[in-house]
Amino acid sequence: MTATAMEPNGVFPSVCSLDCPDQCGLLVHKENGRIVRIEGDPEHPVTQGAICNKVRNMTERIYDKDRLQYPLKRIGPKGSGQFERITWEEAIGTITSRWKQLIAAEGPEAILPYSFYGNMGRIGTEGLGRRFFNRMGASKLIYSICEAAGTEGYGYTMGGSYGTDPEETVHAKLIIMWGINAVSTNMHQVTIAEKARKNGATVVVIDVHRNRTAKWADWFIPVMPGTDAALALGIMHLLFAEQLTDESFMEQFTVGHEQLREHVKSYAPEVVSTITGVPIEDLYKLARMYGTSEAAFIRIGNGPQHHDNGGMTTRAIACLPAVSGQWLKRGGGAIKGNGGYLALNKPALERPDLRAVSGAREVNMNLLGSALTDADGPPISSLYVYNSNPAVVAPSATKVREGLLRGDLFTVVHDLFLTETAAYADIVLPATSAFENTDLYLSYWHHYVHLQQPVAAPYGESKSNSDVFRLLAAGMGYEEEALQDSDDAMIVQALNNPNNPNLAGISLQSLREHGALKADVKPLFPGKLRTPSGRIELYSAAMERKGYPPMPTYIPLVEDGPYPFLFIPTANHNFLNSTFSNNDKHIAMEKTPKLHMNRADAQARGIANGDAIRVWNDRASCELTAAVGDDVLAGVVVSQGLWADEAGGGKALVNALTPDRVADMGRGATFFSGRVQVDKR
Numbered sequence: 001m002t003a004t005a006m007e008p009n010g011v012f013p014s015v016c017s018l019d020c021p022d023q024c025g026l027l028v029h030k031e032n033g034r035i036v037r038i039e040g041d042p043e044h045p046v047t048q049g050a051i052c053n054k055v056r057n058m059t060e061r062i063y064d065k066d067r068l069q070y071p072l073k074r075i076g077p078k079g080s081g082q083f084e085r086i087t088w089e090e091a092i093g094t095i096t097s098r099w100k101q102l103i104a105a106e107g108p109e110a111i112l113p114y115s116f117y118g119n120m121g122r123i124g125t126e127g128l129g130r131r132f133f134n135r136m137g138a139s140k141l142i143y144s145i146c147e148a149a150g151t152e153g154y155g156y157t158m159g160g161s162y163g164t165d166p167e168e169t170v171h172a173k174l175i176i177m178w179g180i181n182a183v184s185t186n187m188h189q190v191t192i193a194e195k196a197r198k199n200g201a202t203v204v205v206i207d208v209h210r211n212r213t214a215k216w217a218d219w220f221i222p223v224m225p226g227t228d229a230a231l232a233l234g235i236m237h238l239l240f241a242e243q244l245t246d247e248s249f250m251e252q253f254t255v256g257h258e259q260l261r262e263h264v265k266s267y268a269p270e271v272v273s274t275i276t277g278v279p280i281e282d283l284y285k286l287a288r289m290y291g292t293s294e295a296a297f298i299r300i301g302n303g304p305q306h307h308d309n310g311g312m313t314t315r316a317i318a319c320l321p322a323v324s325g326q327w328l329k330r331g332g333g334a335i336k337g338n339g340g341y342l343a344l345n346k347p348a349l350e351r352p353d354l355r356a357v358s359g360a361r362e363v364n365m366n367l368l369g370s371a372l373t374d375a376d377g378p379p380i381s382s383l384y385v386y387n388s389n390p391a392v393v394a395p396s397a398t399k400v401r402e403g404l405l406r407g408d409l410f411t412v413v414h415d416l417f418l419t420e421t422a423a424y425a426d427i428v429l430p431a432t433s434a435f436e437n438t439d440l441y442l443s444y445w446h447h448y449v450h451l452q453q454p455v456a457a458p459y460g461e462s463k464s465n466s467d468v469f470r471l472l473a474a475g476m477g478y479e480e481e482a483l484q485d486s487d488d489a490m491i492v493q494a495l496n497n498p499n500n501p502n503l504a505g506i507s508l509q510s511l512r513e514h515g516a517l518k519a520d521v522k523p524l525f526p527g528k529l530r531t532p533s534g535r536i537e538l539y540s541a542a543m544e545r546k547g548y549p550p551m552p553t554y555i556p557l558v559e560d561g562p563y564p565f566l567f568i569p570t571a572n573h574n575f576l577n578s579t580f581s582n583n584d585k586h587i588a589m590e591k592t593p594k595l596h597m598n599r600a601d602a603q604a605r606g607i608a609n610g611d612a613i614r615v616w617n618d619r620a621s622c623e624l625t626a627a628v629g630d631d632v633l634a635g636v637v638v639s640q641g642l643w644a645d646e647a648g649g650g651k652a653l654v655n656a657l658t659p660d661r662v663a664d665m666g667r668g669a670t671f672f673s674g675r676v677q678v679d680k681r
C-alpha cells in the first residue's frame with residue numbers, strides 16, 4: 001500500500017474505473033479513513049471536472065451494506081444465496097484442490113475463466129488472470145460481448161480502432177451521433193458537441209429511440225433497427241450522384257472508390273427509404289448536409305453493432321468520411337473506438353507463452369449458456385468469474401442460469417457483491433474496489449493513460465484480482481516468476497510496447513508524477529493505415545477472402561421468430577451495465593424498468609401508459625411497465641437498463657429474451673436483433 005492510501009484525510013486524484021469511454025479524472029475526498037465524496041477533477045484535460053450522476057453517488061456503493069467483506073462458501077441449493085463465512089486459506093485450498101482433481105481427471109480445458117471489464121484496470125483484467133489461466137492451459141474465453149462485431153467491421157475499412165481525437169471534434173460543424181446514447185454513455189462527447197454547437201455546429205442523432213440524446217439533438221432521424229448499412233449506402237449513393245464526393249481524397253487515400261461508385265447505384269433513395277423508414281426528402285437533406293459540411297464527425301455507438309449484421313454495418317458507416325474527405329478536415333472523421341492508439345504490449349502482459357499446448361478450446365462469452373448446457377463435447381466442469389456478471393449481462397440468460405444450476409459445475413465468483421452470478425457459486429471471493437488498488441487505465445475514446453494509486457485500504461478482507469491470482473498460483477504450485485509479478489512490474493512491462501510509438505513517452509515513473517498523460521498520437525492523414533493496402537479500404541480483398549462481400553453491403557437481420565416487435569434492450573442512464581443495479585440510490589434514480597412502445601401498437605393491444613405488461617418470446621417472459629408514445633417507430637420496442645433480479649419488481653431480466661446468435665463478425669453479440677410479443681398483464 002502506498003503512503004496515500006494510509007492517509008486518513010485529504011483529497012486524492014483518481015480515475016474512474018468503469019467501462020465507459022470517458023474515463024474521467026476524479027478527486028476522492030477522505031475523512032477518517034473513509035471515502036466521503038467523489039467529484040470530477042477540474043484539472044483533467046478532457047473531462048474537466050464534470051462526472052456523471054452514477055459515480056457522484058458511488059460512495060454509496062463502496063460502503064453499501066451488502067458489500068462483501070469475507071470469502072464465502074455455499075451452504076444452500078445453487079442460486080438460493082445461502083452462504084457462510086470462511087477464511088481465505090479455506091477458500092484458496094478448496095478451489096485449488098478441486099482444480100487439481102479436475103485437471104488430473106479431465107484436463108485443464110474443463111476449467112473456464114469468465115471475465116470482462118467491470119473494472120477497466122488493465123493489470124487487474126489482462127495481467128495475472130490471463131497469465132494464470134494460460135499457465136494452467138484452461139479453456140480460452142473470447143471477449144466478444146461488447147463491440148467485437150463493429151471492431152472487426154471498422155477494422156476492414158480503417159485498419160483498426162483508430163479514429164478522430166475527440167478533443168479535436170470541438171471544431172466539427174456537423175456531429176452525427178449514430179446509434180449511441182451519448183448523453184448517458186459518453187457525456188463528454190456531448191459536452192464537446194455543445195461547445196461545437198455554440199460555434200455553429202449542427203447535431204444529428206440517428207437512432208431507433210427518441211432517447212435523451214435524440215431529445216438534445218437538432219435533428220433526430222429514427223431508423224428501423226438493423227438497417228443502418230442501407231442508410232449509409234443510401235447517403236453514399238446521393239454523395240456520388242450529386243458530386244458531393246472528395247475525388248482527390250479518395251484517389252490518394254482509398255482503394256475501391258470506382259467500384260463503390262458503381263456499387264451504391266443500387267441504393268437509390270426509394271429503395272433505402274423503404275428499408276430504413278427514413279423519408280426520401282430526409283435522405284437528400286442528410287446527404288447534402290454531410291457532403292457540404294466544412295467538417296463532419298460521426299460518433300458510432302453500439303446501436304448498429306449489437307445486431308446480426310453489426311460488423312458489416314459498422315464497416316459501411318466507416319466508409320462515409322472517406323467518400324466525402326472528412327478525415328482531412330479539422331474535427332472531421334469518425335470515432336468507433338480509439339483503443340488502437342493506446343495498444344499495450346499484450347504478449348508481455350498476458351504471457352500466452354506460458355501455455356504449454358496451443359489450440360485450447362475457445363468459448364465465445366456470448367454463448368456461455370450453450371457452453372454450460374451442451375451435451376456435445378467435453379463438459380466445462382468449473383467456471384471462475386471475475387469483473388463480470390453473466391447471469392444478468394449475457395444473452396439468453398435463462399440458458400446461462402440453467403448452466404449455472406448444474407450440480408456438477410464448480411463455480412467461483414470474485415466480486416464486490418453477491419451478484420446474481422455469485423448466488424450460483426460454490427465459493428465467493430470479496431473484491432476490492434478500484435480505489436483500493438494500483439492499476440493502469442487507458443481510455444477507448446480519448447488519448448490519455450492514467451495511473452490509479454490506492455486511495456483507500458481494502459474493505460474488510462477483500463482482495464484485488466491480482467492478489468487472488470497470486471494466491472491461486474501459489475496454491476496450484478505454479479512456480480513461474482511471472483505469476484508473482486507485482487502490479488508495478490506488470491505496468492512497466494505493458495507500457496513497453498516497441499510496436500506502439502504513441503506510448504514511448506509514458507512510463508510508470510512519469511505517470512506517478514502526472515497521474516494522466518496524453519499519448520503522442522499523430523493524425524491519421526496524411527499517413528499509412530494498418531489495412532493491407534495502407535489505405536482506407538472501400539473495397540476489401542481481405543473480406544472477400546473470408547467470404548464476405550468485399551463492398552459495404554446491406555444484409556437484413558436474421559429471422560428471429562414469429563413475433564411482431566424488434567426488441568432493443570439498451571443501457572440506461574443510472575446503471576453501468578448491471579453495476580449499480582443493486583444499489584438503492586441508483587435504483588431510486590432510475591425508478592422502474594420500462595418498455596417504450598409506439599402509441600398505435602399499444603392501442604391495438606389495449607395498453608395504456610403505465611400499464612403492467614408482459615414481454616415474451618419462445619426464450620422467456622419479462623414483466624415491465626409500458627411507456628407509450630412516439631419515441632419509437634411502430635414495430636419496435638425499447639427497454640433501458642440491465643436490472644438486478646431484486647430491483648424494479650424482480651421480473652425485468654431482459655437478457656432472458658435476447659438471442660445468443662453470433663453476429664456476422666468478431667463473434668459479436670446480437671442483443672438488439674431479437675423479436676418479442678407484448679401483452680397487457
Ligand SMILES: Nc1nc2c(c(=O)[nH]1)N[C@H]1C(S)=C(S)[C@@H](COP(=O)(O)OP(=O)(O)OC[C@H]3O[C@@H](n4cnc5c(=O)[nH]c(N)nc54)[C@H](O)[C@@H]3O)O[C@H]1N2
Pocket residue numbers: 019020021146147178179180181182184185186206207208209211223224225226227228300301302303304307568570571572573574575576577638672
Ligand atoms: N449510463 C451508462 N453508461 C454506459 C453504459 C451503461 O450501461 N450505462 N455502458 C458502457 C458500455 S460497456 C458501453 S459498450 C457503452 C455503450 O454505449 P452506447 O454505444 O450508447 O450503447 P447503447 O446504449 O447500448 O445503445 C446505443 C443506442 O443504439 C440504439 N440502437 C439500437 N439498435 C439500433 C440500430 O439498429 N440502429 C441505430 N442507429 N441505433 C440503434 C439504441 O436505441 C441506443 O440509443 O456505454 C458505456 N457507458
Ligand SMILES: Nc1nc2c(c(=O)[nH]1)N[C@H]1C(S)=C(S)[C@@H](COP(=O)(O)OP(=O)(O)OC[C@H]3O[C@@H](n4cnc5c(=O)[nH]c(N)nc54)[C@H](O)[C@@H]3O)O[C@H]1N2
Pocket residue numbers: 019115116117118119124145146147302385386387388389390393394414415416417419431432433434464465569570571576577578579642654655658671
Ligand atoms: N441486453 C443487453 N445486454 C448487454 C448490453 C446491452 O446493451 N444490452 N451491453 C453489453 C455490454 S456492451 C457489455 S460491456 C457487457 C458488460 O457486462 P459486465 O462486464 O458483466 O458488466 P457489469 O454488469 O458492470 O458487471 C461487472 C461486475 O464486475 C464487478 N467488479 C467491479 N470491479 C471489480 C474488480 O476489481 N474485481 C472483480 N473481481 N470484480 C469487479 C462488479 O461489481 C460487477 O458485478 O454487458 C453486455 N450486456
Ligand code: SF4
Pocket residue numbers: 016017018020021022023024051052053054055187576
Ligand atoms: S462512468 Fe463514465 S462519465 Fe461517469 S465518471 Fe466514470 S468515466 Fe466519467
Ligand SMILES: [Mo]
Pocket residue numbers: 019145146147
Ligand atoms: Mo460495453
